[in-house]
Amino acid sequence: MAKAEEQAMLSPAERDEAIQKAQRGDASAFAALYRGYVRRIFGVCYHMLGSPADAEDATSEVFVKVRAGLAGYSLAQPFEGWLYRVAVNHCVDWLRRRKGERMVFSDTDPAEAVAKDESPGALAEMVTEEETTAVRRILQEMPARLRIPLVMRFYNEMSYDEIARTLDMNRRTVGVMIFRGKRELARRLRAQALQRRQAAT
Amino acid sequence: MTHYDDLTYSVYLDAELEPGVAREVRAHLAVCPACREKLRELEKVHLRLAAALGEVALPASLLAAPERTEPVPGLRWVSVLATGLASAGLYLVVSFVSRLFSLEPLEWLNLASMDGFFQFFFEPLRRFIEEDWMKRWIDWAGMGALGLLLASLFYYLRRIRLPARMALVSLALLIMLGAASPAGAVELRRRHGSYTLPANEVVHGDLLIGARDIRIDGTIEGDLISFSRSVTVNGTVKGDLIAFAREIRVNGTVSDDLRGFAQNITIEGNVGKHVTAFCQKLEISDKSQVGSNVYGFAAEVRVNGHLLRDLVLYAEETVLAGQVDGSVRIQGHRLNVASSARIPGKLFYRGYGKPVVDSGAQIGTLDFVQIVRKPRYTQPRFYLKQAIRYVGALLLAALLIWLVPRPLQRVVANVGSLGRGAGLGLLLAVSIPVAAVILMITMVGLPIGLIMGGLYAVLLYAGHIFAGTWLGAKVLSRPEGNLASVGAAAVGLLIYRLSKFIPYVGPLVTLVAAVVGLGAICFEIYSHLRPRAALPSAPAATASM
Numbered sequence: 001m002a003k004a005e006e007q008a009m010l011s012p013a014e015r016d017e018a019i020q021k022a023q024r025g026d027a028s029a030f031a032a033l034y035r036g037y038v039r040r041i042f043g044v045c046y047h048m049l050g051s052p053a054d055a056e057d058a059t060s061e062v063f064v065k066v067r068a069g070l071a072g073y074s075l076a077q078p079f080e081g082w083l084y085r086v087a088v089n090h091c092v093d094w095l096r097r098r099k100g101e102r103m104v105f106s107d108t109d110p111a112e113a114v115a116k117d118e119s120p121g122a123l124a125e126m127v128t129e130e131e132t133t134a135v136r137r138i139l140q141e142m143p144a145r146l147r148i149p150l151v152m153r154f155y156n157e158m159s160y161d162e163i164a165r166t167l168d169m170n171r172r173t174v175g176v177m178i179f180r181g182k183r184e185l186a187r188r189l190r191a192q193a194l195q196r197r198q199a200a201t
Numbered sequence: 202m203t204h205y206d207d208l209t210y211s212v213y214l215d216a217e218l219e220p221g222v223a224r225e226v227r228a229h230l231a232v233c234p235a236c237r238e239k240l241r242e243l244e245k246v247h248l249r250l251a252a253a254l255g256e257v258a259l260p261a262s263l264l265a266a267p268e269r270t271e272p273v274p275g276l277r278w279v280s281v282l283a284t285g286l287a288s289a290g291l292y293l294v295v296s297f298v299s300r301l302f303s304l305e306p307l308e309w310l311n312l313a314s315m316d317g318f319f320q321f322f323f324e325p326l327r328r329f330i331e332e333d334w335m336k337r338w339i340d341w342a343g344m345g346a347l348g349l350l351l352a353s354l355f356y357y358l359r360r361i362r363l364p365a366r367m368a369l370v371s372l373a374l375l376i377m378l379g380a381a382s383p384a385g386a387v388e389l390r391r392r393h394g395s396y397t398l399p400a401n402e403v404v405h406g407d408l409l410i411g412a413r414d415i416r417i418d419g420t421i422e423g424d425l426i427s428f429s430r431s432v433t434v435n436g437t438v439k440g441d442l443i444a445f446a447r448e449i450r451v452n453g454t455v456s457d458d459l460r461g462f463a464q465n466i467t468i469e470g471n472v473g474k475h476v477t478a479f480c481q482k483l484e485i486s487d488k489s490q491v492g493s494n495v496y497g498f499a500a501e502v503r504v505n506g507h508l509l510r511d512l513v514l515y516a517e518e519t520v521l522a523g524q525v526d527g528s529v530r531i532q533g534h535r536l537n538v539a540s541s542a543r544i545p546g547k548l549f550y551r552g553y554g555k556p557v558v559d560s561g562a563q564i565g566t567l568d569f570v571q572i573v574r575k576p577r578y579t580q581p582r583f584y585l586k587q588a589i590r591y592v593g594a595l596l597l598a599a600l601l602i603w604l605v606p607r608p609l610q611r612v613v614a615n616v617g618s619l620g621r622g623a624g625l626g627l628l629l630a631v632s633i634p635v636a637a638v639i640l641m642i643t644m645v646g647l648p649i650g651l652i653m654g655g656l657y658a659v660l661l662y663a664g665h666i667f668a669g670t671w672l673g674a675k676v677l678s679r680p681e682g683n684l685a686s687v688g689a690a691a692v693g694l695l696i697y698r699l700s701k702f703i704p705y706v707g708p709l710v711t712l713v714a715a716v717v718g719l720g721a722i723c724f725e726i727y728s729h730l731r732p733r734a735a736l737p738s739a740p741a742a743t744a745s746m
Contacts, residue, residue, distance in 0.1 A: 038264070042259050042260070047254055052260060056260050059263055060263070131249060132249070132252050135250065150254065154251055154254040159217065160215070160217045175211070175215075178215065179207065182247070183211075185250065189246075
């Protein structure tokens with residue numbers, strides 16, 4: 001599968017060409033864009049929404065929006081930034097809509113469902129799978145306003161400036177939000193560790 | 202030694218500190234073991250985050266070709282637009298059919314006339330209140346249209362932020378409360394045919410009536426609000442009389458204000474306070490008395506009675522034969538001051554024809570300003586006026602381009618994608634004036650109604666600027682930079698202004714520009730009200746980033 005992905009990645013020139021063609025309504029060019037970015041967008045949606053099923057639906061919807069909005073996109077702005085903005089805004093809308101109908105129960109643990117598919121890498125050697133699952137669960141329990149900047153920073157690897165632009169707030173606030181997110185995560189991880197130790201004794 | 206705070210270290214690890222500050226932090230870390238330890242802890246969190254927020258396995262369904270994203274473009278907008286148009290259409294059909302059954306089928310065609318206006322907006326409302334089972338299906342259809350309208354409004358409501366939604370809902374409640382019961386004790390009566398309040402009967406509180414013909418012989422202690430063909434007060438209304446009718450007649454007493462929207466308003470009795478009349482013909486007969494000011498917007502006005510305060514009129518033809526204790530201001534075509542007139546104060550008249558003052562009439566001072574009427578195309582002033590308007594609009598456009606270039610760009614872009622907001626614009630263009638008028642007839646809502654009306658005028662005016670700028674940008678094909686945008690506005694607004702000289706096309710262009718522009722503005726406002734990443738503002742951060 002890794003090979004197929006390699007093929008799906010687009011060089012900047014290919015990407016711009018595909019965008020221009022897609023803007024003129026070329027379906028195969030849009031398909032190339034889709035293949036090039038579906039993984040990233042799904043990742044954004046997954047980390048934002050915390051459920052693979054929701055993320056799957058949201059990803060499709062994001063691409064519907066992208067297709068409709070592509071005409072309004074100009075090559076002058078970075079495509080990834082624009083794309084992430086569409087995805088992030090869509091997920092924020094989604095979370096807000098869902099806020100009213102808070103999940104009462106869920107049959108599968110969303111964090112676990114996807115974590116298993118993770119391919120082991122250098123990071124995985126230092127951070128155990130268990131820990132990763134725990135962190136994902138904590139992230140999902142965190143308020144969206146703290147989670148979203150973290151996802152944009154650590155998953156999308158966006159700079160503070162890009163995040164600030166996307167979320168329509170200033171750079172300083174982005175820094176503070178990310179800091180608070182990290183602090184909250186550290187606090188909860190410590191609390192969990194303490195609980196486990198107490199349970200053991 | 203001064204340590205840096207946690208926030209600074211967080212930003213440092215994100216490699217987002219300013220280079221100078223980062224160097225200082227590095228220097229501090231080299232000499233401070235405590236901070237190094239702190240940083241190591243933070244790094245662990247980073248590592249975990251990076252691992253947790255890593256790539257995830259893509260579901261097979263998404264790996265497949267992107268056919269799933271084959272859009273039904275703007276389905277929501279289409280549906281909202283369709284709903285709006287369907288409601289408007291249904292309303293028109295209902296109005297049309299209901300008018301076919303009424304006696305004057307042609308009157309509604311003349312929307313510009315006061316009566317036509319009255320018919321167009323209030324006839325269906327009257328029909329709903331009036332219990333007329335032969336035409337009840339019309340009511341149901343009308344209610345259906347109203348429901349659709351509300352549903353499409355609700356569609357927007359559903360998608361905007363909670364505080365904004367709450368504000369809108371409370372405003373709506375306020376409107377309903379204001380419209381239904383300013384005093385809290387409203388009696389609603391609906392009658393098929395005529396309604397009579399007998400002479401010995403007293404209504405404690407307000408009365409809201411819909412009936413074909415209304416006659417009040419008894420006493421109403423609150424306000425009387427009526428929708429009817431005719432309303433006659435022989436008895437006493439101790440509050441206000443607010444009436445929508447073909448014929449309003451006061452033979453008895455209205456202790457507070459009289460506000461009438463009608464074809465004919467006749468006052469034979471007494472009105473304690475103000476009279477505000479929108480009508481074809483206003484007659485204040487010689488036995489009558491009005492305690493405060495009279496404001497009239499009418500084709501024909503006859504004042505024979507005694508007015509204790511001022512008289513302000515916009516009337517085509519005015520005959521003054523009674524007594525006015527305050528001052529008189531009239532704008533109109535013809536004025537006749539009869540010999541029986543007693544006006545000790547000032548009479549100011551601005552009109553086309555010279556006032557005719559019969560001998561014997563007593564007037565304190567008479568000021569007359571003649572309006573000279575020539576075809577407007579022959580007057581240089583007309584062109585000057587057009588030029589001033591053009592320059593004014595252009596200046597405003599330039600100011601907007603300078604002050605708020607990006608929102609302006611977005612609004613102009615909205616004009617381009619016609620579907621966007623055009624439905625909303627149409628909806629608002631129709632509903633705002635109706636809401637404003639309904640508000641204005643209630644005491645509570647009067648200021649809100651006035652503000653609403655003012656805002657509406659401003660939005661319509663701004664609408665043409667955006668539409669014009671869009672047109673100019675289209676003509677110049679994508680101008681770049683602020684100066685070019687101003688140029689585009691200049692070209693577009695000039696085309697718009699010139700199109701106004703073309704008969705028939707001009708008003709249509711004006712209408713379309715206003716509606717589309719209004720829609721574009723409202724769509725922009727609406728998209729700001731929509732939920733976005735609404736993150737609370739952070740407290741003052743100590744780190745320099």
